Amino acid sequence: MKRFNALIEGMKLMGMHNIAQVTWxxxxxxxxxxxxxxxxxxxxxxxxxxxxxxxxxxxxxxxxxxxxxxxxxxxxxxxxxxxxxxxxxxxxxxxxxxxxxxxxxxxxxxxxxxxxxxxxxxxxxxxxxxxxxxxxxxxxxxxxxxxxxxxxxxxxxxxxxxxxxxxxxxxxxxxxxxxxxxxxxxxxxxxxxxxxxxxxxxxxxxxxxxxxxxxxxxxxxxxxxxxxxxxxxxxxxxxxxxxxxxxxxLYNDTYAQDDAPARELPAAAGHAVRAMYYYSSMADLARVYNDEELYQACLRLWDDATLRKMYVTGGVSGERFGEAIGASYILPNQDSYAETCASIGMAFFAQRLFSIHPDARYADIIERQMYNGALAGLSLDGSAFFYDNALKSAPAHNDFLKGVHDTRNLFPNYRRExxxxxxxxxxxxxxxxxxxxxYIYATEKDTLYISQYVQSNADIQLASGALHVAQTTNYPWTETVSIQVDAARMPDAVIALRMPGWCVNPSVSVNGAAVYDQHTLASGIELKHGYLYIPMSMIAGDTVELKFPMPVVELEANPLVAEAAGKVALMRGPVVYCLEAADNDFNLFDMIVLRDPQYRQDLRDVNGVPVVMLQGQAAVRSRGNWEQTLYRMGSSKYEKVAFTAVPYFAWANREAGDMSVWLQKESNLFGE
Amino acid sequence: MKRFNALIEGMKLMGMHNIAQVTWxxxxxxxxxxxxxxxxxxxxxxxxxxxxxxxxxxxxxxxxxxxxxxxxxxxxxxxxxxxxxxxxxxxxxxxxxxxxxxxxxxxxxxxxxxxxxxxxxxxxxxxxxxxxxxxxxxxxxxxxxxxxxxxxxxxxxxxxxxxxxxxxxxxxxxxxxxxxxxxxxxxxxxxxxxxxxxxxxxxxxxxxxxxxxxxxxxxxxxxxxxxxxxxxxxxxxxxxxxxxxxxxxLYNDTYAQDDAPARELPAAAGHAVRAMYYYSSMADLARVYNDEELYQACLRLWDDATLRKMYVTGGVSGERFGEAIGASYILPNQDSYAETCASIGMAFFAQRLFSIHPDARYADIIERQMYNGALAGLSLDGSAFFYDNALKSAPAHNDFLKGVHDTRNLFPNYRRExxxxxxxxxxxxxxxxxxxxxYIYATEKDTLYISQYVQSNADIQLASGALHVAQTTNYPWTETVSIQVDAARMPDAVIALRMPGWCVNPSVSVNGAAVYDQHTLASGIELKHGYLYIPMSMIAGDTVELKFPMPVVELEANPLVAEAAGKVALMRGPVVYCLEAADNDFNLFDMIVLRDPQYRQDLRDVNGVPVVMLQGQAAVRSRGNWEQTLYRMGSSKYEKVAFTAVPYFAWANREAGDMSVWLQKESNLFGE
Structure with a gap:
């Protein structure tokens, strides 16, 4: 058992934590x-x-x-x-x-x-x-x-x-x-x-x-x-x-983050992979050198990247030419960039910021990349890849452009290479x-952080000794996680459990008794920056049961994201969904999700891999009357259709066809 | 008085007409x-x-x-x-x-x-x-x-x-x-x-x-x-x-219409201006040589261009790289191409097809170009121009890209050059x-066609003599047109008036008596291919009064036009409208037109030019709660706003800002 940064010595730790990841x-x-x-x-x-x-x-x-x-x-x-x-x-x-x-x-x-x-x-x-x-x-x-x-x-x-x-x-x-x-x-x-x-x-x-x-x-x-x-x-x-x-x-100084010294960088910008690797090292150095100015720059860049320039999938970001982080809120769906490497790089950056300050928002983003932005880069059979990742794909459009511009690549591929x-x-x-x-476990002194819910077991060194921890879960498909930890051996230690940002009402119980439910904390339990701190002494029977209800939720984007106006993205637990033509025999881009879509979910098989799929109710216009009409006045009537959504990471594993993450949503302007 | 194609002699005229435009x-x-x-x-x-x-x-x-x-x-x-x-x-x-x-x-x-x-x-x-x-x-x-x-x-x-x-x-x-x-x-x-x-x-x-x-x-x-x-x-x-x-x-054979001989061209494709000039000449030659095969090719290309590849403004079409007609129904708004010259070229083509067969759909398209696709290329003061024409414009996005790619021009300009x-x-x-x-008047034997409603007077030669015709109108701003024609002098002649395709219920009266109203024809009047044929003998008092009601209408696009799904474009008479930031102090791209927008209209001044502007009711999301949020679950509440729309041709004549032709529309999926 070893922590790679056990060598850090003599560091001043003023405002900054020095949390160590438990290694792979x-x-x-x-x-x-x-x-x-x-x-x-x-x-x-x-x-x-x-x-x-x-x-x-x-x-x-x-x-x-x-x-x-x-x-x-x-x-x-x-x-x-x-x-x-x-x-x-x-x-x-x-x-x-x-x-x-x-x-x-x-x-x-x-x-x-x-x-x-x-x-x-x-x-x-x-x-x-x-x-x-x-x-x-x-x-x-x-x-x-x-x-x-x-x-x-x-x-x-x-x-x-x-x-x-x-x-x-x-x-x-x-x-x-x-x-x-x-x-x-x-x-x-x-x-x-x-x-x-x-x-x-x-x-x-x-x-x-x-x-x-x-x-x-x-x-x-x-x-x-x-x-x-x-x-x-x-x-x-x-x-x-x-x-x-x-x-x-190199398009301009911003391209390779040459426009200002690190501590003065005003905004997340330029080539996205360079940016994420660079920011990661800045966070490393801020922590090791206790460099507050560098840390503040990291926080500024983090906020800019994640609050204004990130796809709902975690993809970074929207500027294809230059493989770059785009302008604030400009997140095109069909001509997205969202390189797989940039999602991975953002996970690196997040992990390093977490080491300085234990906040669930970093683990939330890592989770978003794990199940969406990064994982989408790999086929279910592990042999084919996306470099850039589309949020909307219309193969016929790609093919038309390919016929016209042999050397241009205006959209991400719709087939993995x-x-x-x-x-x-x-x-x-x-x-x-x-x-x-x-990315799962981390420690600082006698605190054990559990940031990701992954079926696993680990040997972990805390300040006052070693312990063993195990998670039993079928997360992200099921809502429950059972954590076994030999708590009795280390009553002075604390376990810090991340409450996922996507979860509206998480509950945690010890030995069948709720210690956190309906946003109510049992005595002795603390909730700070999204982590629930439970003294080991309270963990009778060595088992913590977590429940993260996973209804299908519809995400809206900030009104400044023009490409998502009037639309929703579906998410269940940490998994972002999309619609693919393979499951839906109608015009995805015309489809409008009903006000009450009556969502259902079930575990299905895609190319031998079980995934939870979602079903819901929507409407599309009939194409029958439109054959000889491009524009007409008046409002068309719609027909109801049932749609099926598949995890975004699992798209493009079957026959090629249209795909969309963002879906039109029936208006409900002033509430019911 | 002269007709330029009076020299056509000895032509066989089987199925084809040979209509002569009255010249400028x-x-x-x-x-x-x-x-x-x-x-x-x-x-x-x-x-x-x-x-x-x-x-x-x-x-x-x-x-x-x-x-x-x-x-x-x-x-x-x-x-x-x-x-x-x-x-x-x-x-x-x-x-x-x-x-x-x-x-x-x-x-x-x-x-x-x-x-x-x-x-x-x-x-x-x-x-x-x-x-x-x-x-x-x-x-x-x-x-x-x-x-x-x-x-x-x-x-x-x-x-x-x-x-x-x-x-x-x-x-x-x-x-x-x-x-x-x-x-x-x-x-x-x-x-x-x-x-x-x-x-x-x-x-x-x-x-x-x-x-x-x-x-x-x-x-x-x-x-x-x-x-x-x-x-x-x-x-x-x-x-x-x-x-x-x-x-x-030359990207490929299709670029300059080299992919097949003229008579075999399968689809409207390639560089749009080359295409439109070429198709125009094909129509000329089809008529002059009575070449049915060439004519059929023209009709095929016309239908393809106008039923699948034309913007609501008349713009042709969506493929920027190659300045080309795009794929069917692919009509992007922000990265449109829609060259001013291509709109003019389509008017040329339409006029030539009209000469072969008097159908109002040709004059409808000419009118669409006159008031929209072509005219948008010119500033109100006549001194500045658009080459390519955006259907949606976000200057901040253009400026961002300009900073990144000095030589690329991914979107049309937002300022006229x-x-x-x-x-x-x-x-x-x-x-x-x-x-x-x-484009206004045309003749064949003793038939006088009036295709465009334009304040004008003209000396016109029919087979049996010359006549004078005048139109009094403030079209396209007002609904009425008064036509004075010395009908009594030529009782055997016929006047053919185009009933605009955009007009739901046109009415025509002679001397105060309706000859066409509520789609009902008076005896002796014929309606063929959108033209109302009135024998001059019926025109007592030498005056025909036309009324084309001009309520604000909301156009929908074919469901296959993904970029217009869930959206409407506003039109009043032949004029397509857009929203500009100059008139609307809220987020245009987030705005949703209410189910009943209570449209109003009034004549206003833009840079010294009077235009009819439209007002309506819509809703936008408040941005207040969104400062620190990029995505969130649940549905936002909207606030009512009043919007103002300006004729599309008049956009970009004031301070630069966002613009959009297509507007989100409140859902009404299954009728009321």
């Missing part, structure tokens, strides 16, 4: 919702991603023997794809014996070890294709790639206990420290694509070497302060006279699910 | 709605467009003395901009004495006359910049430009009686005949951008030289049959190995309004 190693998931996903991950996804990466040359690129004229020229960011796969594989191998998988992983480490140059550098593209241009081009993703490789090496170390790969990566980190901080031989100050900042914090946690923490801080501090870095941005439409090598369009040219999302969802255990 | 020369508009627009045209627009064209170098380019290193390098299509201006100026000069304007026009003709090469060719770009590449690049717009110059020369001839410019252009036409038909020295068969086809029909009408008609037929017949022409298209994403000079992306790089629309709306008289 210490949590076993069993056969619940996420346990099954981890099995799919281990049996299908990890192999599917590897095979595609092998076929596309990503694995062999690391042999560094590519020559001009050969197929599959290495790409600047390929190593990052492989690194995320390695990280996921390392997590999986801790629980699942798989010799073939282990061999694949170790062979890639062999390649990296062999390929690392004398200085400590590794990047299969630059070592093969442009060895003289190392760290010359800020847009070339070298530090991003290095960060992911570091994370992979840390996972490998925790999973296997071997420091072989970790040592390769600390050498690389040492070289980066020289190039960017000590000797400043690199041609820019801050990475074009953030990631290494959070990886270096983890490298410090894994090794205890504080230089890595300080290097992370260096990168965060320098960002937005070096005018030279901005040369690589396109300002006011002017492309730099001499564009950098392999340059890609097995690999992408820029294939960051598939291995990202792989590693996210493989380490999903990390 | 024979119609005087006075002080009504269009008369005032013509005054704005003559006082403002014609000078504003000239000045911008002068400033940008378009006029001086015709001096052919541009040299590398000088500013304002000529562009391949600049002459077409100037030509449309010349055409408009020629119309204007017939009614408005303006020496300065006449001088400008004649000076440009001097330049063209002087610049035309020995072979007869003129194009200021090619003669200046690429004299060796004449007719080598199918995408270089040379025939498009030539067509517009021909139309300008015809207008000049009709306006002044001088054949000076006309003769220049017949020499050009002769050279084109040699290059494309006789000697085939040109490097392609059919123009990349159609226009010359309809211009050549007009050139035949103006000169009586049948070779021009045959050349038009040649271009229409050859289109879609020469595989070599397709080299210039990008098929399946493959750019040709050796792209042509000045090549522009004074000139565009591709500035076809400003002179097109100029010439359209200058010749608007041409």
């Amino acid at each position: 190693k210490d949590v076993k998931l069993g056969e619940g919702f996420w346990g099954k996903w981890q099995q799919t991950n281990a049996r299908s996804t990890v192999n599917a991603v590897y095979d595609r990466f092998f076929e596309t040359g990503r694995i062999n690129a690391m042999r560094l023997d590519w020559k001009e004229g050969m197929p599959n020229k290495p790409h600047i960011f390929w190593d990052s794809d492989v690194a995320k796969w390695m990280e996921g594989a390392a997590y999986i191998l801790y629980y699942h014996e798989d010799d073939e998988l282990r061999q694949k992983l170790e062979q890639i480490i062999d390649l990296i070890e062999a390929g690392q140059n004398e200085a400590g550098y590794f990047n299969s593209y630059f070592l093969t294709c442009e060895p003289d241009n190392i760290f010359q081009d800020r847009t070339a993703h070298e530090l991003y790639t290095a960060g992911h490789l570091m994370e992979a090496s840390i996972a490998h170390y925790y999973s296997t206990g071997s420091k072989r790969f970790l040592n390769v990566m600390t050498r690389f980190a040492d070289y980066i420290e020289q190039a960017f901080k000590l000797n400043k031989t690199a041609n820019y100050s801050a990475p074009g694509h953030q990631e290494i900042e959070l990886a270096l914090v983890r490298l410090w946690q894994a090794t205890g070497e504080k230089r890595y923490l300080e290097l992370s801080k260096h990168f965060v501090d320098v960002r937005g302060t070096d005018p030279h870095d901005r040369i690589f941005s396109v300002r006011n439409g002017t492309w730099p006279a001499d564009p950098p090598l392999n340059s890609q369009l 097995r690999v992408f040219e820029c294939s960051c999302c598939p291995p990202n969802i792989l590693r996210f699910i493989a380490a999903i255990g990390e | 020369k024979d119609v005087k508009l006075g002080e009504g709605f269009w008369g005032k627009w013509q005054q704005t045209n003559a006082r403002s627009t014609v000078n504003a467009v000239y000045d911008r064209f002068f400033e940008t170098g378009r006029i001086n380019a015709m001096r052919l003395d541009w040299k590398e290193g000088m500013p304002n390098k000529p562009h391949i299509f600049w002459d077409s901009d100037v030509a449309k201006w010349m055409e408009g100026a020629a119309y204007i000069l017939y009614y408005h004495e303006d020496d300065e304007l006449r001088q400008k026009l004649e000076q440009i003709i001097d330049l063209i006359e002087a610049g035309q090469n020995e072979a007869g060719y003129f194009n200021s770009y090619f003669l200046t910049c690429e004299p060796d590449n004449i007719f080598q690049d199918r995408t270089a717009h040379e025939l498009y430009t030539a067509g517009h110059l021909m139309e300008a020369s015809i207008a000049h001839y009709y306006s002044t009686g001088s054949k000076r410019f006309l003769n220049v252009m017949t020499r050009f036409a002769d050279y084109i005949e040699q290059a494309f038909k006789l000697n085939k020295t040109a490097n392609y068969s059919a123009p990349g951008h159609q226009e010359i086809e309809l211009a050549l029909v007009r050139l035949w009408q103006a000169t009586g030289e049948k070779r021009y008609l045959e050349l038009s037929k040649h271009f229409v017949d050859v289109r879609g049959t020469d595989p070599h022409d397709r080299i210039f298209s990008v098929r399946n994403g493959t750019w040709p190995a050796d792209p042509p000079l000045n090549s522009q992306l 004074r000139v565009f790089e591709c500035s076809c629309c400003p002179p097109n709306i100029l010439r359209f309004i200058a010749a608007i008289g041409e």
